Amino acid sequence: MKKILSESVRFKRHRSSIILHLLPISFIFIVWSVVALSPRLCAAADERGNPFVVYAVDGSGEQLLHITVRPNGNQVQVLQEGVLAMPGKPRGIAKHPTQPSIIVTLLGKGAESPRAVTIGNNGDGKLSIVGVSELQDSTGYTSLDRTGGYFLTSSYHDGHFDVYRVKPNGVVGDRVSHQQVAEKYAHSVLTTPDNRFVYVPCVKEFNAIYQYAFDGQTGSVLPLEPFDAKPPHMFGPRHIAYHPDLPYVYFSNEQQLGVSAYRIEKDGQLAALQHATTIPRRGPYTAGVRGMHASDIAMTHDGKFLFLALRDFVGDEDSVFAFRVAEDGRLSLVSRKRVGNVPWCLRVSPSDSYLLVSESGDEALAVLPIQQNGSLGDAVRMDWGAEVRHMVIQPLSEK
16 A cells, blocks of 8 residues: 655745846846856755655565655655565665665574575566575675675674675675674674775774775775774764765764764775764763664765764654765754654665655654755655664666
């Protein structure tokens, strides 16, 4: 059954044809200049006419959820298209950078190994399983390198990350590298936009950012020296967002409740630029006690804005913070938007017009318009019917 929710999204439409007929030539030139220097407004208007798809993992239902978001004039519709049954309990999800396929990881049960499921479509938008591969170790966060030739997984519970070769049909192949970085809490792994380096942040007591050189031809990794970028004590770097054009990387800080910005040097070493804050903690971090924790981080594709999610397991401070990104990589806080319970995953729509938030505590998907200044408008929501923590987005044309 399709679930449809809509909400007015305000934006101004420039009626240039009327102006051209009514105004003097000199003023026409000024108006044309303003429009030509406002590409973000044009991009936002275009995107609100372009649909895109969301794929999300439902671990409790052992299925993949298929959602379409359809902007339509001043409204946006969120449609549940269907589900694809999984041969196990899904955990992570990653999309291929050059093919319309995704890889979903399944948790192992007992003596059963974790698995990776490659999912494609039949050309008509219907999803199907292309292949299933056994993985050699525990998994958590997943990603693909920039070529799509290698599949990377990190293990929160066991403190390692693995690199697997990806076959031409998108199915995961042999493991080519295994790296033990800490006893536990390796939270994510992601290659740089130029595919030359990879960073592995660790949260809580194992607070660190481990640095590696990455070989996109072989999938091999080599620890840099120094190995650890040494974030401030108990910041807890968790997830990663790269600037699309400049040598900057940003980490959400699970314990510090903020964002750390680093410059990527030519040798891959990280140089700290800034540690941006949001709101103060209620008290010091205590192992095993849930309170306020930052979660995901996402950047617009034009590199202008960055978003950070803050989860509150015992109160109602759940929020998404919007930052403006300067040319020197530094951040300035734009706004705070209250959202639903326990925002876990953030994704930006293909043309930077919407931020999608998986409100896992409310079992809902929230779609929020991104305003011209980076602040977030009011959300359109759809019930997941499950505690969804991980999702990916693709343009509808890639289906």
